[in-house]
Amino acid sequence: MSFIPCGVVLIAIWGGLCSADQRSLGGRQIHQPIVAAVGAGLLLGAPIPALLVGLWLQLVWPVTMPVGGRLLPDTGAAGAAGGATAALIAGPLGVIAGILLGLLLGFASIPWERRLRERNAAMEEAALERRGGKGLGRAVARGIAGPFARGALCALFAGTAGSLLSPRLADPVTLAALGPWIGTAPGSLIGGAACVGLATLLHRARAESGTGSVRWVAGGFLGGLLAWLLLHRGAGG
Amino acid sequence: MRTLPSLLLRGFLLQALYNFKGQQRGGFLWIVAGSKGPAGRGPFNTNPTLAGYAIGLSVSRPDEFERVRPALTAALGALGDRIQLGLLRPLSVVAGLLGAMAGPLAAAAALLLVYNPPELYLRWRSLAGGLEGEKRILADVGKGWIPRVGPPLARLLAIAIGGLAGLWLAPLLAAGRLGDALAGAVGVLLAVWLIGRGGDPTKVAPPLALAMGAAWWLLEGLMLRNRG
Numbered sequence: 001m002s003f004i005p006c007g008v009v010l011i012a013i014w015g016g017l018c019s020a021d022q023r024s025l026g027g028r029q030i031h032q033p034i035v036a037a038v039g040a041g042l043l044l045g046a047p048i049p050a051l052l053v054g055l056w057l058q059l060v061w062p063v064t065m066p067v068g069g070r071l072l073p074d075t076g077a078a079g080a081a082g083g084a085t086a087a088l089i090a091g092p093l094g095v096i097a098g099i100l101l102g103l104l105l106g107f108a109s110i111p112w113e114r115r116l117r118e119r120n121a122a123m124e125e126a127a128l129e130r131r132g133g134k135g136l137g138r139a140v141a142r143g144i145a146g147p148f149a150r151g152a153l154c155a156l157f158a159g160t161a162g163s164l165l166s167p168r169l170a171d172p173v174t175l176a177a178l179g180p181w182i183g184t185a186p187g188s189l190i191g192g193a194a195c196v197g198l199a200t201l202l203h204r205a206r207a208e209s210g211t212g213s214v215r216w217v218a219g220g221f222l223g224g225l226l227a228w229l230l231l232h233r234g235a236g237g
Numbered sequence: 238m239r240t241l242p243s244l245l246l247r248g249f250l251l252q253a254l255y256n257f258k259g260q261q262r263g264g265f266l267w268i269v270a271g272s273k274g275p276a277g278r279g280p281f282n283t284n285p286t287l288a289g290y291a292i293g294l295s296v297s298r299p300d301e302f303e304r305v306r307p308a309l310t311a312a313l314g315a316l317g318d319r320i321q322l323g324l325l326r327p328l329s330v331v332a333g334l335l336g337a338m339a340g341p342l343a344a345a346a347a348l349l350l351v352y353n354p355p356e357l358y359l360r361w362r363s364l365a366g367g368l369e370g371e372k373r374i375l376a377d378v379g380k381g382w383i384p385r386v387g388p389p390l391a392r393l394l395a396i397a398i399g400g401l402a403g404l405w406l407a408p409l410l411a412a413g414r415l416g417d418a419l420a421g422a423v424g425v426l427l428a429v430w431l432i433g434r435g436g437d438p439t440k441v442a443p444p445l446a447l448a449m450g451a452a453w454w455l456l457e458g459l460m461l462r463n464r465g
Binding site: 023024025026027028029030032034035038039041042047048050051054055058059062117118120121123124125127128136137139140141143144194198201202213216217218219220221222223224225226227228229232 | 340
């Protein structure tokens with residue numbers, strides 16, 4: 001799908017919302033890469049390649065934890081920008097470009113976040129110095145606008161770059177069409193990230209429920225295998 | 238005095254002015270602005286989901302809140318981070334990954350639906366508890382229902398992670414795809430190594446995953462060329 005002006009506005013708003021959601025706008029989880037990328041893909045009419053990018057980025061950043069004031073990558077902006085790129089550039093190249101752009105923006109957003117926090121501190125100080133903290137409402141609004149602008153810019157950049165680099169998609173990308181290459185380049189990238197993502201989640205599960213969690217994970221694993229067998233026997237029969 | 242729905246809506250913007258100096262102070266003072274007594278201007282930092290206890294108490298009984306402020310925010314931070322960040326969020330991510338097998342919309346919907354209803358309930362319940370006062374907070378947080386949520390959620394998370402691994406590997410095993418099975422075996426070994434190391438594995442995850450993917454891509458390309 002081409003990057004039409006209406007798409008420009010929509011993708012910028014979506015990118016902005018995803019970025020703001022991560023910290024300043026309530027944390028409804030639209031900043032998780034799967035959701036951010038699929039949203040961008042849906043807006044541009046190609047959600048499946050966007051999902052592949054979202055999956056990969058989700059597995060790289062499975063659960064970002066703001067422990068000890070740690071600065072986190074802006075997964076919302078990264079997911080939206082990566083998803084938009086994959087939706088605009090056809091084939092495996094689009095997915096790989098989306099993954100790389102998402103990673104780049106995610107890591108580049110960390111120093112940007114530091115500057116936003118310094119700006120927040122200055123705005124907060126200025127508002128509190130006024131009698132009765134009257135400027136707090138305006139400072140809060142500007143606190144939301146900062147991450148929103150960051151996400152919107154990232155999504156716009158991805159959309160513009162994607163539309164310049166790629167001609168219109170000749171055919172819509174479907175799950176069946178992805179079959180031949182899902183086991184090659186992007187598929188293996190996702191596979192590699194999947195293992196690492198799972199390791200992080202397993203580590204988290206063990207930390208939360210003690211040594212007993214291994215039993216629960218093993219039980220779930222057997223349940224998963226069984227569920228797949230039952231589903232496919234049902235589909236086959 | 239602000240009502241519960243108004244405080245609930247304003248509570249979403251608790252972290253809007255987050256910074257290293259006052260932390261959530263700016264958002265907190267904006268939320269409670271217009272209540273009975275002026276809240277203290279020291280730094281404020283707690284878990285946003287359970288912050289309702291602190292916000293509610295600050296609005297209904299400001300003096301009581303200032304007396305218990307440091308202990309309350311620290312306790313809510315520890316408990317809330319464990320439930321929200323440590324359990325509920327990973328569970329929703331696993332739900333999203335499971336949903337991805339059914340398509341893009343299912344992935345996004347599963348993630349959002351597993352996370353949002355319980356999190357919104359926790360927000361509402363904590364705010365209502367905070368407005369009732371210190372006794373209710375102690376009853377909920379001390380030995381009440383909130384600490385009891387953790388163990389079953391942890392078990393559910395462990396089962397979901399195991400199920401996800403099983404559902405991912407089942408088609409590869411059934412199809413006898415040796416290359417992918419080898420990639421999976423490398424992945425499992427890597428996972429075991431990372432779990433054994435503990436700490437924060439995400440520091441090495443992106444470059445490792447990228448290197449694995451790129452190596453696999455090259456290998457498959459060479460194999461395809463040799464076959465051709």
